[in-house]
Amino acid sequence: MASLPSVVPAVPGTPARRAVLLAALCLPAGCALVGGEPSYRGGPLPIATGAVDGVYYRYARSLAARIGRRLPDVRPSVDSTTGSVDNLNRMTAGRDRLGFAAADAVGAATTARTLRSLARLYDDYIHLAVAGSGPIRSVADLRGRTVSVGATGSGVELVAGRILNAAGLTSGRRPTRVRMGLEESAAALRAGRIDAFFWSGGLPTAGIERLARQMPVRLVALGDLATPIRERYGPYYRAAAIPEGTYDRVGATLTLALANFLLATASLDDGLAYRLTELLMRDRDSVAAEVPSAELLDVRDAIQTAPIPLHPGALRYYRSVKP
Numbered sequence: 001m002a003s004l005p006s007v008v009p010a011v012p013g014t015p016a017r018r019a020v021l022l023a024a025l026c027l028p029a030g031c032a033l034v035g036g037e038p039s040y041r042g043g044p045l046p047i048a049t050g051a052v053d054g055v056y057y058r059y060a061r062s063l064a065a066r067i068g069r070r071l072p073d074v075r076p077s078v079d080s081t082t083g084s085v086d087n088l089n090r091m092t093a094g095r096d097r098l099g100f101a102a103a104d105a106v107g108a109a110t111t112a113r114t115l116r117s118l119a120r121l122y123d124d125y126i127h128l129a130v131a132g133s134g135p136i137r138s139v140a141d142l143r144g145r146t147v148s149v150g151a152t153g154s155g156v157e158l159v160a161g162r163i164l165n166a167a168g169l170t171s172g173r174r175p176t177r178v179r180m181g182l183e184e185s186a187a188a189l190r191a192g193r194i195d196a197f198f199w200s201g202g203l204p205t206a207g208i209e210r211l212a213r214q215m216p217v218r219l220v221a222l223g224d225l226a227t228p229i230r231e232r233y234g235p236y237y238r239a240a241a242i243p244e245g246t247y248d249r250v251g252a253t254l255t256l257a258l259a260n261f262l263l264a265t266a267s268l269d270d271g272l273a274y275r276l277t278e279l280l281m282r283d284r285d286s287v288a289a290e291v292p293s294a295e296l297l298d299v300r301d302a303i304q305t306a307p308i309p310l311h312p313g314a315l316r317y318y319r320s321v322k323p
Contacts, residue, residue, distance in 0.1 A: 037278070038316075040271035042073025048087035048099030051151070051182045052080050053207030055293050056100040056260075059121070062287045062294070063280065070279055074272070082181065083200075084155030084260075091115055091265055098268075098276070102155040102200060102260045104162075104236040107307045115263045116311035118277045120304050122296035123257040125242050126159055127199040127208060131189060132216025132249070136196055139163065139220060144173040148185040148197035160198035163222060163256075166229040182207040190215055200258075202293030204246050212247040219247075223254030259304075264311050273313025281321075 047064060050056035057080060064076035079096055081087055084105035090096045092111040102124055106112045130136040136145065142164070149164075150156025157179065169175055180188060185197035186207055199205060211217055223239040230237055240257035244250070262280065264273055281299060288295035303310065303318055310318070 038271035038274050038313075040071070040074075040275050041269050042071075043075065045074050045076040045098060045272075046096045047076060047078050048081050048090045048096035049078055050081055050083045050087070050100065050154075050201075051207070053182050053186075053210075054083075054205055055202035055291060056083075058206065059202075059287070059291045059294060060098075060100065062290045063283075066279060066283050066287070067276070070283075071272075071275055082151035082153040083157075085109070085158060086153035087263075088112055088115070089153070091263065094265075097265050099263050100260060101263055102159075102236075103258050103307065104233065105155045105158055106261065106263075107234055107236060108158065112308055114266050115308060116266050116268075116273075116314070117261045117305035117308045118264055118273060118311055118314045119262050119280055119297065119302040120259050121262055121302075122202055122260065122293045123240065124155075124200045124260050125203055125240065126163070126222055126256040126258075127201070127205070127242070128163075128196060128220040128222060128255075129186075129189065129199065129208060129211070130196045130218050130220060132218045134195070134218075136220060137218070139167045139169070139222065139225070141220075142169060142175045142196060145175050145195035146193070147175040147177060148180040148188065148194050149177045150179065150185075150198055150200075151181040152179045154181070156198050156200045159200055159256075159258075162229055162233050163198070163225060166225050166232055186211040196220070202291075203242060204292065208247055212250055217247065217250055219250055219253040219255070221254050222256050226256055229256065261305055261308065263308070264314075266311070268311065268313070270311075270313035270316065273311040274317045275313075277311075277314040277317040281317075 047060045049060040060078045064078050067076045084101040087099035087101050088109045091099045092114055149160035188194040226239040236258045237256045242253045244252040284297045
């Protein structure tokens, strides 16, 4: 089997640590393929994604097209959802067999015990978007303002609430929280019905790209909250910069980032999990031509899926390839 192309890792970690993790996955005789590519069961493969303007949805659409071509008898479909929390609930209830979710939502969900990971994909970046001409320049400036914290059941809602709590905006002239998805939030900011909105997504997010072309936008820095939010809610978050030029006329912004995963139900057969993981890795570059965040997928980092274990079929795939 051909070795996989590598990219700059999307997460921190020393080469030695990654080597130890890969060594732990390998068989005693090395990372040789065991028994060839396994057979799999076909049938419907509904995928839980997120808002149609977000990276999850675009990533899933690209993967589904390739699954349909490469895996005969598998019938993928893409379900738009409100995001990570909704996806976890849908998968646990049996409505979807694959789904995208952020690490913090997985860590907070007791239902995640029935799920497994195929790969760590890339990092989501937390956006706090405001009008570029407005007065809001820090999280503290949200006091007394109307803020969209994401759709009900979204990972955005989870992380936005944690940010507001960590920033001490839970008493006094606290923000008025409204719950809207990305498209609705962008339209409301543009119309002046809200003062700010949160979003968690890969770079760039199409809905924010479009908004930045329509009006001046500022992204509020959140990086200073990395330590208090980690202390309060766990090790899922890190400080990271959204580079200048990611969005039209928006400068570099230090914010929070966290990993997200492609998950499968634990009942997904091992052969199909293997073949899906293989496709995910082998088609990375062609998917990245449509969804830039996919370029960050890397076999060395894909195995780092805490707090959720790898699916046994995915584990077999990672054992079959050389680092």
